Amino acid sequence: MTENVIETHGLRKQFGAKTAVENLSLAVRRGEVFGFLGPNGAGKTTAIKMLLALVAPTAGTGRVLGAPLGHRGTRARLGFLPEHFRFQDWLTGRELLHLHARLLGLSAIEGRTRADTLLARVDLLDAADRLIRTYSKGMMQRVGLAQALLGDPEVVFLDEPTSGLDPLGRFLVRDVIRALRDRGTTVFLNSHLLGEVEATCSRVVFVKEGRVIHDMRVGEATGGFEVGIRSGTLTGEARTAIARLGRVLDDGASSPADSGDSRASLRIAVEVEDRIPEIARTLVERGIPVYEIRVQRKSLETWFLDVMGEDQRPG
Amino acid sequence: MSIGTIARLTLHEALRRRILTAALIAGAAFLALYGLGLHLILKESSTRGNMNLIERRIFLNVMTLAGLYAASLLTVMTAVLLPVDTLSGEISSGVIQTLAVRPIRRRDIVLGKWLGHWTVMCGYFLLLAGGVLTLMSTLAHFTPPGIARGLPLVLLEGTVLLTVSIAGGARLSTVTNGMLAFGLFGLAFIGNWVEQIGTMAGNEAARQVGTAASLIMPGEALWQLAASQMQPSILRDLGASPFSPVSVPTTAMVVWAGAYVVAALALGIRWFGRRAL
Numbered sequence: 001m002t003e004n005v006i007e008t009h010g011l012r013k014q015f016g017a018k019t020a021v022e023n024l025s026l027a028v029r030r031g032e033v034f035g036f037l038g039p040n041g042a043g044k045t046t047a048i049k050m051l052l053a054l055v056a057p058t059a060g061t062g063r064v065l066g067a068p069l070g071h072r073g074t075r076a077r078l079g080f081l082p083e084h085f086r087f088q089d090w091l092t093g094r095e096l097l098h099l100h101a102r103l104l105g106l107s108a109i110e111g112r113t114r115a116d117t118l119l120a121r122v123d124l125l126d127a128a129d130r131l132i133r134t135y136s137k138g139m140m141q142r143v144g145l146a147q148a149l150l151g152d153p154e155v156v157f158l159d160e161p162t163s164g165l166d167p168l169g170r171f172l173v174r175d176v177i178r179a180l181r182d183r184g185t186t187v188f189l190n191s192h193l194l195g196e197v198e199a200t201c202s203r204v205v206f207v208k209e210g211r212v213i214h215d216m217r218v219g220e221a222t223g224g225f226e227v228g229i230r231s232g233t234l235t236g237e238a239r240t241a242i243a244r245l246g247r248v249l250d251d252g253a254s255s256p257a258d259s260g261d262s263r264a265s266l267r268i269a270v271e272v273e274d275r276i277p278e279i280a281r282t283l284v285e286r287g288i289p290v291y292e293i294r295v296q297r298k299s300l301e302t303w304f305l306d307v308m309g310e311d312q313r314p315g
Numbered sequence: 316m317s318i319g320t321i322a323r324l325t326l327h328e329a330l331r332r333r334i335l336t337a338a339l340i341a342g343a344a345f346l347a348l349y350g351l352g353l354h355l356i357l358k359e360s361s362t363r364g365n366m367n368l369i370e371r372r373i374f375l376n377v378m379t380l381a382g383l384y385a386a387s388l389l390t391v392m393t394a395v396l397l398p399v400d401t402l403s404g405e406i407s408s409g410v411i412q413t414l415a416v417r418p419i420r421r422r423d424i425v426l427g428k429w430l431g432h433w434t435v436m437c438g439y440f441l442l443l444a445g446g447v448l449t450l451m452s453t454l455a456h457f458t459p460p461g462i463a464r465g466l467p468l469v470l471l472e473g474t475v476l477l478t479v480s481i482a483g484g485a486r487l488s489t490v491t492n493g494m495l496a497f498g499l500f501g502l503a504f505i506g507n508w509v510e511q512i513g514t515m516a517g518n519e520a521a522r523q524v525g526t527a528a529s530l531i532m533p534g535e536a537l538w539q540l541a542a543s544q545m546q547p548s549i550l551r552d553l554g555a556s557p558f559s560p561v562s563v564p565t566t567a568m569v570v571w572a573g574a575y576v577v578a579a580l581a582l583g584i585r586w587f588g589r590r591a592l
Contacts, residue, residue, distance in 0.1 A: 103414065
């Protein structure tokens with residue numbers, strides 16, 4: 001069984017009358033790239049802050065790398081890129097990294113070496129000796145990433161690491177996350193950019209109003225498929241047989257019937273890939289001609305909308 | 316070790332930010348003006364030759380105290396304004412987050428910031444007070460008595476306000492915190508005058524009001540104590556200058572101010588330790 005690097009039980013945070021996080025129970029396994037998804041105001045940032053002990057929970061417990069939340073020694077093994085990338089902007093990029101190296105307890109030589117390696121990694125060597133206040137947003141993000149990775153952390157928390165960035169900034173984050181995954185580093189990614197999460201995460205949970213409402217692996221069959229079928233006219237019995245294999249999304253009832261076309265079109269959601277040949281067999285065994293079967297993995301965006309429900313309004 | 320790292324960071328910040336430059340320019344302007352004024356007065360009095368030796372010493376002592384008083388006011392302003400947003404500003408901007416997640420105690424962040432700002436404040440006051448004393452010694456060959464006892468008391472006054480400013484920032488917004496620190500300073504200032512006038516008029520109630528104000532904020536009382544140390548007893552006993560307090564605070568006020576600093580710092584550490592960052 002894989003070790004859990006993050007575990008929480010019933011974490012709750014109340015700011016006055018406002019509940020930021022209602023009841024958060026999570027388990028993140030070592031080496032996972034874990035996507036924490038939810039609309040604005042769902043409590044994602046507060047949840048990360050509780051895991052990092054920036055905010056004390058009102059109730060509940062949690063452990064990170066086996067230690068209680070906020071354990072000082074354990075914090076040396078964590079990396080964190082906060083939302084909005086705000087740092088001491090009167091320091092240069094290099095000075096910022098040297099500061100964090102000292103706070104991590106690294107020796108001066110080790111600190112300098114790691115800072116240089118990371119500055120090169122995030123393509124900031126040219127600007128390393130400029131004040132951070134002169135940096136563009138993308139450069140702030142890059143120096144922030146370097147700062148987060150400086151201690152060679154076992155778990156990296158990234159809070160909206162690409163919000164407001166151009167595609168190059170987003171690619172860099174993707175690259176860094178993939179490199180971390182390949183090294184076995186656990187990544188906890190807070191995001192509402194679904195494409196980004198889909199491209200990098202191995203597991204996602206959906207949070208709404210401070211609660212986990214859905215937990216799924218990305219890119220596996222459990223994610224489900226959408227099957228689009230074009231065939232000859234379906235008998236009632238054939239429709240019933242197909243409906244048993246999945247959930248009918250669109251039975252073609254709205255397609256133009258007066259076109260003289262005797263073909264039927266149908267969209268159906270299935271949970272596992274094995275259902276797809278069964279649908280084909282159901283049609284063929286009944287002598288119904290099959291013109292097309294399109295299979296689409298259910299996108300995270302579809303999941304997001306399904307899971308959040310129709311009552312969800314922009315946060 | 317992390318206290319030292321944060322203190323160094325704070326010193327670095329003070330040197331890079333414009334506020335210290337502004338304070339240094341204000342200090343330099345004050346010293347230039349003070350030197351010029353002293354020079355002109357001395358020139359005039361030597362031409363006229365209308366002061367005897369005792370009058371001259373009293374005059375020079377009062378002039379020195381006036382210079383040190385201005386230096387203490389500039390130091391108090393620096394002590395409040397320099398660190399007024401060091402915690403509140405970094406909390407509201409989020410800058411504090413990456414520091415606080417490192418393997419250091421939150422307490423060390425507060426203590427490091429306090430130490431860094433205290434070092435800057437001491438340096439600033441010693442520069443100004445040193446300037447006043449050097450000008451006085453160079454232009455008039457005069458050095459007031461009791462400097463070794465007086466100057467540390469002024470530093471303690473600055474320390475009290477610096478600590479209030481840092482501790483308040485752990486809980487309050489920058490503007491509220493600045494208002495509170497200066498409000499307390501103003502309260503002590505007025506309270507002290509009430510005390511002096513009350514003592515002169517023999518009004519015990521007014522005197523007690525002043526003492527109560529000094530207990531709420533011991534800043535001004537420390538200046539009065541420092542000033543009484545840095546003048547000859549004859550000047551003090553005669554109450555011959557605006558810097559000769561009628562009601563001299565006792566040394567218990569020093570103990571109280573010391574305890575005040577420790578308590579304010581402890582409160583700041585507690586507030587910051589519990590604060591959501």
